[in-house]
Amino acid sequence: MLKINDLHAYYGKSHVLHGVSFDVQPGEIVALLGRNGSGRSTTAKAIMGMVDASGTVDWEGRHILGRKPYEIAHMGIGYVPESRDIFPRLTVHQNLLLGQKGSGKGSQWSFDDMYAMFPRLKEREHTEAGVMSGGEQQMLTLCRTLMGDPKLIIIDEPTEGLAPKIVELVGEYLQRLKERGVSVLLIEQKLTIALTISDRTLVMGHGSIVFEGTPDELRADKTVRKEWLEV
Structure with a gap:
């Protein structure tokens, strides 16, 4: 591989x-x-x-x-840097949307998958990412990378x-x-x-x-x- x-x-x-x-x-x-x-x-x-x-x-x-x-x-190949690099002024949902490859059709990962793995992200779906805790931002970065279907x-x-x-x-x-x-x-x-x-x-x-x-x-x-x- x-x-x-x-x-x-x-x-x-x-x-x-x-x-x-x-x-x-x-x-x-x-x-x-x-x-x-x-x-x-x-x-x-x-x-x-x-x-x-x-x-x-x-x-x-x-x-x-x-x-x-x-x-x-x-x-x-997906990459999650140590710095996390979320978009602080965008919401959780918008950050995940930016991670999609193309339209996202055909990907094995969906928004529902991300929210099922990390229910806290579902709770913060419409919250600006910059105000979240470090742990929440790490969850978001991992999920945003997955949305690209690596x-x-x-x-x-x-x-x-x-x-x-x-x-x-x-x-x-x-x-x-x-x-x-x-x-x-x-x-x-x-x-x-x-x-x-x-x-x-x-x-x-x-x-x-x-x-x-x-x-x-x-x-x-x-x-x-x-x-x-x-x-």
């Missing part, structure tokens, strides 16, 4: 990613873990065509490195700053995506949610993948956790 090989990325003269290689298979949740500054967010931006990069990024057999972000999104969704730090109950809700949401055939690349710092819901885990350090394995293998590898994850 998504296959990355020898990916390098740069901010100006700064060389941030150093030969990153991994893949995401259909219906799979892959957690990309690491400390701040390890290169996780840059990896997401490189996949989405938002930073200068070299190497290979293949999506469903097509080479997409060098394409524009909107072209990549239309090919079926086959893969890249989510950067979805639980950052959220209360424990909302973190649980986000975990349940991501598992529902998997049940409906959507793959997830989850960029996280919180080991608990990543190890609970992911099929495979990747650990980044200094712009490279330093570990790849199952959640159980990462739980058992104290050396990797101590050197690359624990503060």
Whole structure:
């Protein structure tokens, strides 16, 4: 589905990613873990065509490195940035409407689906998004991305700053995506949610993948956790 090989990325003269290689298979949740500054967010931006990069990024057999972000999104990759980027002066419903690809016909996701997953959004349907809580805005960003009917969704730090109950809700949401055939690349710092819901885990350090394995293998590898994850 998504296959990355020898990916390098740069901010100006700064060389941030150093030969990153991994893949995401259909219906799979892959957690990309690491400390701040390890290169996780840059990896997401490189996949989405938002930073200068070299190497290979293949999506469903097509080479997409060098394409524009909107072209990549239309090919079926959704991206939820850490900054959330909601439209603050628009209502919840209007934000979701902007997420639709074309007319929305043929999409497996509807407004009713979004409101069923997150009843709080239904309650706030006609509320300006800018006055909502951080947790509500995160729900909205996730749902707006889904309205574009992606086959893969890249989510950067979805639980950052959220209360424990909302973190649980986000975990349940991501598992529902998997049940409906959507793959997830989850960029996280919180080991608990990543190890609970992911099929495979990747650990980044200094712009490279330093570990790849199952959640159980990462739980058992104290050396990797101590050197690359624990503060």
